[in-house]
Amino acid sequence: MRSAFRHILLTAGAVAVAATAAFAQSADTYPNAPIKLVLPLGAGGATDNLARVSSGPVETKFGQPIVIENRPGAGGSLASAVVAQSEPNGQTLLFANFATHAVTPTLFTNLSYDPVKDFKPVTLIASQPHFVLVNPDLGINTLAELIDYAKKNPGKLNFASAGVGSPLHLAAEYFKIKAGVDLVHVPYKSSAPALLDLIAGRVQVFFDNVSTALPHVQAGKLKALAITSSKRSPLAPEIPTVAEAGLQDFETYGWWGVAAPAKTPPAVIAKLNAAYVEALKSPEVSSKLASQGYDVIASTPEEFEAYIGKEITKWAPVIKAANLSPTN
Template identity: 40%
Template sequence: MKTHPRPLARLATALALFATVAASPPAAAQAYPSKPISVVIQYPVGGPSDALARLLAPRLQAALGQPLVIEARVGAGGNIGTDFVAKAKPDGYTLLLSSSGPLAISPWLYPKLPYRPLKDLVPVVQLAAVPLVLEVNDANPARSAAEFLRLLKANPGKYSFGSSGNGTPQHLSAVLLGSMTGVALTHVPYKGQAPMATDLMGGQIDFAIDSMVSAMPNLATGRLRALAVTGRQRSPLLPGVPTMEEAGVPGYEALAWYGLMAPAGTPRAIVERLNEATRQALDTPAVREQIARLGSAPVHGTPERFGAFIQAEHDKWGPIVKSTGAVVD
């Protein structure tokens, strides 16, 4: 049987072209990034998301060769900024530095949430996992968490707590405390941590369970006083402060965590490039030291690992929200 050289030549050319393409990174990743990247934070400047964004921005800029512009889109417990990124063009130029509230808690709190966390967004990398701290201002008569819990129980409905907004870990952590101790509490939501801390120091609210990232400066000056931490272990930053469990609330645990997300449909090669650059930044001694000072153990990992963690947190907080009846219209 006679073979025709022309079809064979065409086949050989096609196979060579396929091999070249398969061995080369996709064109989107090769060209990315070619312009500045916007990193959206959901809370006002001065909070933990802002602190993490500003810590990572210069390292990512050096690794990627383009400026990172930090953009605050605040409101609705972080849902406004999250929705903005969920609807952005999936080209790697609009990213979200998010926290646990909008990704794992808001779906349970908001009946008409305009985005689906793990369908409209893709995980890039986890950045930090921080215990929270129960804090009061210096004028509060309670000098220990046990004493403060006795005050709460003796005065149901009298005490108010502040948070960075509806659906945030700070909000749900205090709701969880009220549920586990059987105490009615009044929630006062703010548009971010900074205005909440200002009112707490001024006595407009009675207490807060705040992220250690943002609480440490005011605790260090003595303007606020730490009574308990929300992790299972005491924090190296506050070794003299008991856990909530040690203070008399068995089984209590709550963490605030942060991570980088991108719009669904962002090319996998771009997600991997961002993941690799961010992991390298997180592994530098200077960044590790700074994040440790914020109260977080080192974390990062693959996009898949972060996605599984978000799903687990979503599943954890759902029953808590349902059992407390906490809903935001």
């Protein structure tokens, strides 16, 4: 038992030595240490890729690595909580998205942090519109035909969703409201099985990201009736926008940006914004992201803040209409 005691002492000693090595930092010389960018999703996905591509030049400019920490779960609220509760010195940032800043404020009523007030937006990096996809065997060729068919046959068509409360799910729910049609929701946990069932014709309608859906559209397995942005996509200029196809006032995007803890000094926010905007405007990054279906935005902090506000108001009624239970 005496040796056990000694062992604990040794451990404690090592810990104490390590603790003194912590060092302080000031806002003027920001960033003087590696920056932690917390992602609300797992490693290896599209969001992970977007974060890495857009942060690459920022790393070079700052001469400090940006370490990506994946914290998936609970609609992004685990990642948000980490950042909201971290030191507001610009060393810990959140890779904000539709889930953390458009859905969570309405869907999660009992959070340990305030999803809006605890953050200071840095920049809206990019957004990606959706395709309104149908199975080609349905014989529907335009958005107007789809709305017409759905109105004549209420509750006959199935639409797929990938992830409850995801942009792919809520875009379709929003479409139901705006077009005044009744489609039956078939929930999927991820996009892959939803795509398979759509190709096989077991579900008929699906709102999916342009980048994922495009190869299937080009191969003729799926039909894209419209794109949900205000402009046509350079990747598929033949697909009309929803407005051109006859449904006004209907735009949906998945979007991604960077946010910092609320009390981060404005000087740090400005420095971060400048670095990210410069990175996103570089031909290398912007062309890479454009080829993956993103619209590069690179907004100011104020524009991003306003955008978040608009998104929350836009989606709150959709979330209620979709019968999603407000949860803790």
